[in-house]
Amino acid sequence: MTEPWWKATTVYQIYPRSFADADGDGIGDLAGITRRLDHLAELGVGVLWLSPIYPSPQDDAGYDISDYRDIDPTFGTLADFDRLLAALHERGIKLVMDLVVNHTSDEHPWFAESRSSRDSPKRDWYWWRSPRPGMEAGAPGAEPTNWRSAFSGPAWELDEATGEYYLHIFSRKQPDLNWENPEVRQAVYATMRWWLDRGVDGFRMDVINFISKAPALPDGHGDGGAFVSGSEHYLCGPRIHEFLAEMRREVFADRDELLTVGEMPGVTVEEARLFTDPARAELDMVFQFEHVQLDQGGSKWELRPLRLFDLKASLGRWQAGLAETGWNSLYWGNHDQPRAVSRFGDDREHRVRAAKMLATVLHMHRGTPYVYQGEELGMTNYPFAGIEDFRDIESLNHYAEAVATGDPPEHVLASLRKMGRDNARTPMQWDGSEHAGFTTGTPWLAVNPNHVEINAAAARADPDSVFHHYRRLIALRRDEPVVAHGDFTMLLSSDERVYAFTRRLGDSELLVLGNFSGDAVAAGVPDAERWAGAELIVGEANGDPLALRPWEGRVLRARPAPGARAGSR
Ligand code: NOJ
Numbered sequence: 025m026t027e028p029w030w031k032a033t034t035v036y037q038i039y040p041r042s043f044a045d046a047d048g049d050g051i052g053d054l055a056g057i058t059r060r061l062d063h064l065a066e067l068g069v070g071v072l073w074l075s076p077i078y079p080s081p082q083d084d085a086g087y088d089i090s091d092y093r094d095i096d097p098t099f100g101t102l103a104d105f106d107r108l109l110a111a112l113h114e115r116g117i118k119l120v121m122d123l124v125v126n127h128t129s130d131e132h133p134w135f136a137e138s139r140s141s142r143d144s145p146k147r148d149w150y151w152w153r154s155p156r157p158g159m160e161a162g163a164p165g166a167e168p169t170n171w172r173s174a175f176s177g178p179a180w181e182l183d184e185a186t187g188e189y190y191l192h193i194f195s196r197k198q199p200d201l202n203w204e205n206p207e208v209r210q211a212v213y214a215t216m217r218w219w220l221d222r223g224v225d226g227f228r229m230d231v232i233n234f235i236s237k238a239p240a241l242p243d244g245h246g247d248g249g250a251f252v253s254g255s256e257h258y259l260c261g262p263r264i265h266e267f268l269a270e271m272r273r274e275v276f277a278d279r280d281e282l283l284t285v286g287e288m289p290g291v292t293v294e295e296a297r298l299f300t301d302p303a304r305a306e307l308d309m310v311f312q313f314e315h316v317q318l319d320q321g322g323s324k325w326e327l328r329p330l331r332l333f334d335l336k337a338s339l340g341r342w343q344a345g346l347a348e349t350g351w352n353s354l355y356w357g358n359h360d361q362p363r364a365v366s367r368f369g370d371d372r373e374h375r376v377r378a379a380k381m382l383a384t385v386l387h388m389h390r391g392t393p394y395v396y397q398g399e400e401l402g403m404t405n406y407p408f409a410g411i412e413d414f415r416d417i418e419s420l421n422h423y424a425e426a427v428a429t430g431d432p433p434e435h436v437l438a439s440l441r442k443m444g445r446d447n448a449r450t451p452m453q454w455d456g457s458e459h460a461g462f463t464t465g466t467p468w469l470a471v472n473p474n475h476v477e478i479n480a481a482a483a484r485a486d487p488d489s490v491f492h493h494y495r496r497l498i499a500l501r502r503d504e505p506v507v508a509h510g511d512f513t514m515l516l517s518s519d520e521r522v523y524a525f526t527r528r529l530g531d532s533e534l535l536v537l538g539n540f541s542g543d544a545v546a547a548g549v550p551d552a553e554r555w556a557g558a559e560l561i562v563g564e565a566n567g568d569p570l571a572l573r574p575w576e577g578r579v580l581r582a583r584p585a586p587g588a589r590a591g592s593r
Pocket of ligand 1: 084087088124194230231287359360
């Protein structure tokens with residue numbers, strides 16, 4: 025059986041608002057991306073995932089779409105899009121679009137029609153409900169369920185004109201589509217086929233495990249005050265597998281060489297195996313969230329220290345759970361997460377070494393790695409001074425709600441600085457000039473002042489940079505079958521400083537080491553003598569291959585056992 029192409033490739037994510045601005049309005053655009061494609065080609069990535077570029081009121085930075093078949097004028101035109109796609113394909117890079125179909129914008133014509141009257145033929149395309157029995161529409165607590173929005177407050181908004189509420193798991197400008205209605209599903213599939221016919225190579229599917237809700241919409245359990253998550257009624261809901269299998273049949277049948285990845289908050293390993301089992305024909309891979317929640321308490325704003333032990337237990341369980349059936353996506357960051365080196369590493373004294381170590385550890389796992397723009401430069405979190413520096417709806421709503429309920433503003437700001445999504449959304453740092461070469465205008469979100477030191481031009485010129493390290497890792501996955509296809513064994517599971525594992529395919533065996541501490545440590549791996557004589561294939565030589573400097577990562581290749589036939593597999 026031939027292996028799917030996406031097992032040996034690496035995906036690069038672009039957040040278009042913040043990548044490159046060609047027209048000087050301070051917001052990134054498609055023409056800007058097209059000009060910068062050599063950066064991706066040089067890195068060696070095989071796929072570009074583009075965050076949403078469709079027309080949008082930009083309430084949630086483009087994840088609120090008002091037209092699925094056009095480009096927002098801020099980003100350009102369909103002609104600009106076609107030029108970008110052709111330029112990518114010329115370089116052998118595929119394009120994966122963001123598919124946001126759990127919800128639309130409230131300014132999408134479908135919703136405008138749906139809200140126009142209770143009798144609208146599209147009324148049932150969204151989730152409309154009467155107030156709680158015995159309560160007046162608009163009265164506190166009259167919302168149809170106690171579900172909470174991911175962006176603070178209730179998940180229901182009253183439409184005064186028709187006297188009913190609509191469901192919005194995200195902002196009130198992002199009403200949830202009703203996937204129970206077959207017309208909705210067919211409309212989505214038609215849109216997907218339209219983009220594939222235009223030449224795109226697949227989709228990253230936004231919160232796709234939210235699309236099947238328990239149709240009775242029961243109250244959520246749990247103790248979260250007036251409103252609780254309610255996610256047990258819509259996360260991997262009753263018809264999710266049926267919907268995704270239907271989508272596969274309706275959209276992807278008879279089309280090859282595509283990639284589908286489902287974003288799935290709260291998905292378990294067992295569910296992920298079902299979603300990505302090739303025999304079930306649903307998705308190629310999913311994004312799971314366990315490892316990016318280990319430094320949080322009940323909500324993402326409750327900070328707690330990350331224990332390396334927990335990280336290994338979690339990622340190790342995913343490696344084991346998808347070893348025989350299914351496939352992993354691998355990531356440290358994206359446009360919703362803080363910067364990887366600030367969160368999991370050291371963004372000060374050992375920034376370069378820590379960024380490289382994190383990359384080494386992640387890229388040597390089994391799965392398809394995703395690089396978020398700027399990660400390959402070791403870009404860091406932004407030094408936000410006050411709430412006026414933030415732009416993201418999630419951060420602004422949380423601040424307003426938390427401060428109104430008595431949290432000290434400094435306390436709220438402390439968690440926004442660590443976890444806020446704007447950390448990832450500051451403009452890409454191309455060079456040391458004003459606004460980092462991102463724009464000639466005024467950037468929509470401030471450029472990190474450290475761009476003077478941390479930028480792509482400097483990284484390309486320095487053979488020891490984080491950038492060139494990523495190039496090496498991406499090439500290894502492409503060229504070394506053991507990286508793409510080998511099995512995975514976690515070592516030292518209770519060591520609080522060293523992350524260690526082996527990969528093996530036939531006679532080929534690699535040992536991967538990462539020091540997650542600011543101390544020099546010796547990796548006490550089993551079989552140390554054999555590894556002490558191994559060949560270093562990633563990392564810097566420094567005497568003993570098992571002695572790691574602060575935040576250092578390494579990959580070693582076992583030498584063939586004495587007597588083994590050269591070249592035998
Ligand atoms: C997940 C996206 O990655 C995030 O940016 C967005 O806010 C929500 N889904 C809602 O679309």
